[in-house]
Amino acid sequence: MRAVVLPAVAATAACAGIAAAAYAVVATLPAPQPGLAPAVRLLKALPHAHESAAIVHLDGRTLDARCYRRGAVRVIDAGGRRVVLHRTRIERGPTTFPLPQAVALTDLVGIRALVGEEIAGRARAGLPLVAGRARVSGRRAILLRLAGSPAVVVAVDAATGRPLALRFASRRASGWSTLGAPAPAPSRELVSAHPGLGAGHAC
Amino acid sequence: MSTAFPRSLVRPRGHARFVAFAIVGGSGYAVNLGVFSAATAAGAPDAVAAVAGFCVAVCTNFALNRAWTFHDARGPVARQYARFATVALAGLAIDLATLEGLLALGVSGVAAQAVGIAAAVPVTFAGNRLWSFAAPLTRPEEPLPPPLPGLRTLVCVPTYNESATLPLLVGELLAVLGPDDRILVVDDASPDGTGELAERLGPNVEVLHRSRKEGLGRAYVAAFRYALARGARYVVQMDADLSHRPSDVPRLVAACADADLAIGSRYVPGGSPGGLTSARRVLSAAGAAYARVLLGLRVRDLTGGFKCFRRSALAALPLDDVYSRGYAFQIETTYRLARSGFSVAEVPIDFQERTAGTSKLSAGVVLEALLRVPLLPLDVLAAQARATGRLQAWRGIAFAWLGSRLVVLGAAALAAGGSPLRTLHAWDGRWYGMVARHGYFLLPGYQSDAAFFPLYPVVLRALGHLGLSTTVAGPLVSNTSFLLALLVFYELARTWFAAADARRAAIYAAYFPLGFVFSMVYPEALSLLVLAGAGLAAARCRWKTAAVLAALGALGRPEAAFLVLPFAAAVVRRWRGLGTRARTEALAAIGAAPAALAGLMAYDAHTLHDPVAFSAAQLAWGRRFSATGVLRAWHELSVAAQRHNPWLYRDAAFLVVYLVFLVLARRLRVPWPWIAAATLTLVLPLESGSVTSVARFGLLCPPVYCGLAYLGRRPGVDVALRVSCASLLAAGAATVPLHWP
Numbered sequence: 001m002r003a004v005v006l007p008a009v010a011a012t013a014a015c016a017g018i019a020a021a022a023y024a025v026v027a028t029l030p031a032p033q034p035g036l037a038p039a040v041r042l043l044k045a046l047p048h049a050h051e052s053a054a055i056v057h058l059d060g061r062t063l064d065a066r067c068y069r070r071g072a073v074r075v076i077d078a079g080g081r082r083v084v085l086h087r088t089r090i091e092r093g094p095t096t097f098p099l100p101q102a103v104a105l106t107d108l109v110g111i112r113a114l115v116g117e118e119i120a121g122r123a124r125a126g127l128p129l130v131a132g133r134a135r136v137s138g139r140r141a142i143l144l145r146l147a148g149s150p151a152v153v154v155a156v157d158a159a160t161g162r163p164l165a166l167r168f169a170s171r172r173a174s175g176w177s178t179l180g181a182p183a184p185a186p187s188r189e190l191v192s193a194h195p196g197l198g199a200g201h202a203c
Numbered sequence: 204m205s206t207a208f209p210r211s212l213v214r215p216r217g218h219a220r221f222v223a224f225a226i227v228g229g230s231g232y233a234v235n236l237g238v239f240s241a242a243t244a245a246g247a248p249d250a251v252a253a254v255a256g257f258c259v260a261v262c263t264n265f266a267l268n269r270a271w272t273f274h275d276a277r278g279p280v281a282r283q284y285a286r287f288a289t290v291a292l293a294g295l296a297i298d299l300a301t302l303e304g305l306l307a308l309g310v311s312g313v314a315a316q317a318v319g320i321a322a323a324v325p326v327t328f329a330g331n332r333l334w335s336f337a338a339p340l341t342r343p344e345e346p347l348p349p350p351l352p353g354l355r356t357l358v359c360v361p362t363y364n365e366s367a368t369l370p371l372l373v374g375e376l377l378a379v380l381g382p383d384d385r386i387l388v389v390d391d392a393s394p395d396g397t398g399e400l401a402e403r404l405g406p407n408v409e410v411l412h413r414s415r416k417e418g419l420g421r422a423y424v425a426a427f428r429y430a431l432a433r434g435a436r437y438v439v440q441m442d443a444d445l446s447h448r449p450s451d452v453p454r455l456v457a458a459c460a461d462a463d464l465a466i467g468s469r470y471v472p473g474g475s476p477g478g479l480t481s482a483r484r485v486l487s488a489a490g491a492a493y494a495r496v497l498l499g500l501r502v503r504d505l506t507g508g509f510k511c512f513r514r515s516a517l518a519a520l521p522l523d524d525v526y527s528r529g530y531a532f533q534i535e536t537t538y539r540l541a542r543s544g545f546s547v548a549e550v551p552i553d554f555q556e557r558t559a560g561t562s563k564l565s566a567g568v569v570l571e572a573l574l575r576v577p578l579l580p581l582d583v584l585a586a587q588a589r590a591t592g593r594l595q596a597w598r599g600i601a602f603a604w605l606g607s608r609l610v611v612l613g614a615a616a617l618a619a620g621g622s623p624l625r626t627l628h629a630w631d632g633r634w635y636g637m638v639a640r641h642g643y644f645l646l647p648g649y650q651s652d653a654a655f656f657p658l659y660p661v662v663l664r665a666l667g668h669l670g671l672s673t674t675v676a677g678p679l680v681s682n683t684s685f686l687l688a689l690l691v692f693y694e695l696a697r698t699w700f701a702a703a704d705a706r707r708a709a710i711y712a713a714y715f716p717l718g719f720v721f722s723m724v725y726p727e728a729l730s731l732l733v734l735a736g737a738g739l740a741a742a743r744c745r746w747k748t749a750a751v752l753a754a755l756g757a758l759g760r761p762e763a764a765f766l767v768l769p770f771a772a773a774v775v776r777r778w779r780g781l782g783t784r785a786r787t788e789a790l791a792a793i794g795a796a797p798a799a800l801a802g803l804m805a806y807d808a809h810t811l812h813d814p815v816a817f818s819a820a821q822l823a824w825g826r827r828f829s830a831t832g833v834l835r836a837w838h839e840l841s842v843a844a845q846r847h848n849p850w851l852y853r854d855a856a857f858l859v860v861y862l863v864f865l866v867l868a869r870r871l872r873v874p875w876p877w878i879a880a881a882t883l884t885l886v887l888p889l890e891s892g893s894v895t896s897v898a899r900f901g902l903l904c905p906p907v908y909c910g911l912a913y914l915g916r917r918p919g920v921d922v923a924l925r926v927s928c929a930s931l932l933a934a935g936a937a938t939v940p941l942h943w944p
Contacts, residue, residue: 007783011790015798018754018791022802025758026657029664030642032810040812043647120649126641 035129041161632724864910
């Protein structure tokens with residue numbers, strides 16, 4: 001019995017040492033950046049965030065922007081003018097905004113897939129994510145950088161991880177937005193131009 | 204002076220060698236730069252041009268050093284070149300490490316590089332002088348004495364200016380030795396007349412006069428050849444300065460009744476280095492510990508020079524292969540005998556500091572010991588390989604490796620429009636590079652690098668600290684690991700079946716159709732190396748090594764966890780013959796891979812807040828383990844054509860072929876536990892709901908190559924298999940830009 005138990009106990013201790021050594025080997029890799037935790041919470045909250053509408057302040061104008069989706073096509077309706085996207089590419093023909101403003105609006109309306117891809121892209125490149133802290137509508141928020149040039153920052157609720165607001169700044173357009181409730185049903189005019197758009201399909 | 208200096212440089216000796224070596228080094232730098240410039244001008248990427256420049260410069264430096272700097276060196280060119288290239292790589296590592304360290308301290312690039320070169324050149328010079336181009340210590344032209352019937356013990360005493368102590372030593376020795384014992388004084392033409400004095404010390408004292416001072420090692424080798432020719436049953440070696448007490452000789456000889464080599468030890472209970480000064484005591488203990496750790500020996504006093512050899516052990520010592528001249532000689536002889544299976548005993552002695560004469564210890568002797576000790580295992584391995592015929596097999600496998608890698612690089616270059624590196628870095632390569640550069644992240648719903656195991660990125664990162672970018676380090680690690688993996692796999696296969704089959708299995712592994720992955724920035728080559736190494740260590744009952752390698756394997760690929768099966772089977776089979784310590788080590792080896800996985804999970808839990816982050820990250824690639832995984836995998840396969848993913852058929856076909864090979868491997872008597880582990884490696888991933896990459900997972904199943912080896916037993920089939928494997932390998936490498944492996 002002793003010939004089995006003694007080696008087994010000692011081997012268990014040795015295995016604990018091996019586990020600790022393995023931990024130490026992996027720990028020679030760089031530690032995850034501090035901004036990863038809020039980014040993860042944002043990505044976990046995004047699928048449940050129904051913000052497909054936002055109040056956008058762009059180059060001195062305030063726009064009530066709403067986003068509708070049908071398959072890979074997204075249409076952003078802001079004050080009767082629109083930006084049409086195929087996946088993340090702006091369709092120049094049907095888009096009625098100038099390109100710099102269209103780009104800004106695409107970011108400021110808070111398209112979930114876009115926010116997620118930009119966060120993931122920065123994490124993969126090892127770029128810093130946290131841009132600072134702020135209060136948005138009275139709530140404590142963490143600012144996460146989505147892009148460096150143009151500078152795009154999303155304010156994330158520190159408690160829930162939900163996106164609250166966005167800020168955009170490039171040389172030719174700048175603005176910010178507060179993300180709101182789900183967009184109402186698209187107007188008849190919009191549906192006739194882009195059949196199949198629906199409020200139920202969150203951007 | 205002005206005429207003597209150039210003349211000494213024509214056939215340099217002494218310090219002039221170093222000047223010649225530096226001049227050759229300078230020419231190598233020019234060659235390196237020239238090849239680099241020419242290659243980049245021809246459109247080669249910087250990394251490829253740098254490697255080409257380095258390789259060509261090593262070749263020209265070798266040729267020049269062999270013909271000029273070390274013109275008097277003897278020995279096979281291939282061996283000299285292999286050692287020269289090893290030393291050159293070590294020099295490069297020292298240069299890069301120094302450069303990196305100084306740059307981190309804020310030193311300017313040019314100054315840091317200058318210091319790096321200054322640090323590397325003496326080491327490479329010493330390495331080449333003492334190893335690559337070292338002359339063997341034996342002198343076949345020296346005459347040997349006739350046998351002396353009945354000679355029991357011959358005490359060998361090398362001398363150089365020891366006239367003050369020699370008479371006293373001989374007197375004390377004669378008092379303790381018997382009538383069948385003799386003393387041999389080996390004198391290196393001492394200016395103080397020690398040799399002539401020895402001639403007058405009595406009939407039982409024999410003297411070997413040597414023409415000049417050539418170091419301790421050469422004197423002992425001459426003494427050993429003399430002793431063997433005389434027919435001595437026991438051969439004692441000791442210093443002439445009375446630091447070794449003659450009264451201890453009978454105890455040493457008596458210890459040789461149970462051991463092949465008895466060492467007078469200062470560091471075992473009862474022994475004492477009392478006569479040494481504090482500084483010498485520290486140096487001696489540090490030297491012994493350094494050698495003990497690097498060589499893995501349990502002998503406490505490896506640097507001691509008071510020994511008794513049994514004749515059979517001394518005769519087995521390959522004196523032609525012994526190169527150490529100074530105190531490293533003591534370490535080398537003990538190590539070579541211990542590695543050859545001879546038993547070593549330590550007898551406690553009181554060491555006395557010399558009371559007359561001068562010590563022969565110098566900085567050169569210390570440097571030689573520092574450099575020789577790490578290289579000893581390589582020398583011994585090569586010697587054993589030559590003796591057992593393995594060297595020829597290794598050479599064949601190395602050529603297969605070279606040929607197959609040229610096929611891969613050629614096809615990869617064609618596929619990527621001239622730059623093979625782009626192909627080698629494709630697909631998962633960027634993820635491993637990402638882990639090495641930035642560490643892990645896990646983003647729910649998005650492809651994250653937590654899916655990729657850490658061993659390979661850790662190695663890439665370590666090389667990054669030496670100044671090697673991931674672009675260069677990745678293919679370098681993969682291809683070097685693959686060569687070593689093939690050799691280790693051959694040794695593992697030899698424990699299963701005949702050497703000829705094992706050699707064939709390793710060659711098929713080199714040319715295996717999906718083997719282009721072994722050259723890519725993927726961990727497969729490194730993982731195969733540690734898996735095969737772990738298996739080999741377990742087969743040889745080296746449980747500690749097996750445990751370490753299994754743990755590393757689990758950090759390389761999760762499939763290493765299946766090593767539990769062959770390890771457990773080996774332990775169960777040998778359990779009764781194992782002592783308590785060996786049982787502990789063997790059990791630890793079984794648990795090593797799961798323990799390492801637990802360590803990784805602890806890291807993931809701590810940093811990514813998910814202990815199975817490596818599995819969670821797979822969700823973004825559509826992999827999810829479940830009971831119905833196989834059904835989902837089958838469904839994925841059935842709709843592959845509709846989803847424009849015909850590559851899945853490749854994976855499915857490979858899976859079937861692998862399973863057939865496993866059946867064939869059993870016919871070669873590959874152990875069941877290895878076949879079971881391989882089957883799990885192939886089948887378990889299906890539970891994740893996908894057939895994707897199963898073809899690549901099979902690369903880590905050594906029995907698969909054994910199955911091929913069984914098929915290739917007939918010469919005609921063998922040739923057909925080699926040709927078809929090489930063709931498929933080229934085709935596979937060319938398709939990398941189209942689809943992941």
